[in-house]
Amino acid sequence: MDRLLDLWVKSLSRTKSQRTVITYTMCLGSLQKYLGKKSSLLEIEPTELFSYVDSSNLSTSSLLTHLSAIKHFYKFAFRRGWLSKEHYSELEAVLEEIRDELSSSKPQKSPKALSREELDRIFQTVRDTKYERVYSLLLYSGVRLSEYVQLRRDFFYRDKSGIYWLRLPAEITKRGKERLVPIIGPSKEETMKINEKLDEWLEDYDAYIRVKAGSLQVYTNRLSQRLGISFSVHSFRHTYITNLVNSGFPAEVVKEFAGHSNVKTTIDIYYRFSQERAKSLVENFLR
Template identity: 35%
Template sequence: MSYQESFINFLKYEKRYSPHTVTAYENDLDQFVEFITKMVGDFIAQNVDAKLVRSWVVSLMEKDISPRSVARKVTSVMSFYNYLMKEQVVVNNPCVNIPLPKVRKKLPNFVEESNLAHLLDDGMFSNDFKGIRDKFIVSLLYGTGIRLAELRGLKERDFNTKEYLIRVLGKRQKERIIPYPREINTLLQEYVEARNKLIGFKTEFLLVTEKGTQVYEKLVYRVVKSNLEKVTSLEKKSPHVLRHTYATHLLNKGADLNAVKELLGHSNLAATQVYTHTTFEKLHESYKQAHPRGGKND
């Protein structure tokens, strides 16, 4: 087994990364190995130095790969070498101190509160199984901030309808409990009744297609995109945008940053702090409108 294969197995079985994340690491590492092989004729992990890594970074930039993607690829290779150091295969990590192109921080897109209220409260979903399910999907994503994979994995037993709490299995199989809006109970009941009437049997997963199979990623994307198109002109209309919206609206209403971190299932506070940029803009705008001298000397 090669060092690359050992590393990928380490990510899969010890770190328990998601299949999507493991594939990204694998692709980045394959590209790196291919580049080094072209440069020096063979890939020997111990012989790679900082100069070779810098050459790879330059080659990526010359292909007009975005700074964000370049940074991610270098991080993948750095993780690989950290693993090799831990296994005592190499002494140094050649990626340390490699200058990277500056990544411009993108503020997360979010949907205005009034727009989502219009979508969810003003009869914009049909009363058939599809409409009931789709409204439930959008309401769950916005009402809990859960990830797409977490949504797909939900089961009926994950809902504590008396306490308005939902149990979610997140990244690396970490469990968390999230409160949800009271109207979710009504939507849950309506959805389960419509589902059971349509397919006539109990399913393992809560959210299913009209054939009774677990909802797939593209279907959820399609549901979110088609419904957000009714109320927003945002370029990106994805399940993750509803997660961003959930976090932004909580912070705009004064929620504690650490509490939002726990609700989102972030492993560190830095991942949550990106939303404070958005909320600060909102606060600044409110100040300018409300304070007697707020609009002066901008």
């Protein structure tokens, strides 16, 4: 078990910020403490996860963080052969059920999309650096950081209209399902501009675009503080999805592009009524 934990923490350090590594390690330690030193995390019964959550005095937000850490650990253990597929599937199902229960009781907070002014300031600061290219791809594809770090040049293909698409294989997506993602922005002009830039960037993907997750998160956190703009790597994903919604894409299409597990998630989080969006849709309809 100690060997597995060491490998897990080492893997976390490669893809997560130091703060996340500490938080996730603490969360898993909390579960181990609840089970007792003599009980193995790998032998946990699904019902014990319910008991762990029910006995906790943590806030809903903290519990959701604990669930993320626990799920990450068991997914790692399963993929490394320490946990059977059957046992992992049982634990995963319970964790998702608990998460759904907690999420339904937690007031929904709209994710913050970056404004045009904020984006301009961010990209002006990182102009002519690798981070300009990384942020651009995150902004115009909406992929998660965990997916971004596993991208390869051959995942990109261009259609007849001149737009690049990303074909994400099932093994790198959160849902474990292949997904197609268009590289698009809030306007046709912006979309064509970024796709033209991709022609050059994709000539040497590793040199132009590849970056380590930990380094990107640390850099982004420091840039956020320096600019006085509250944003993270995930903010670019929120902005991408918000742009899709504001452009009039139906919820079921946005769900697939974003890789949400169900359309309810897409609607509940992103399709909140906006007078500005409603007016724009009516004007486009009348054109």
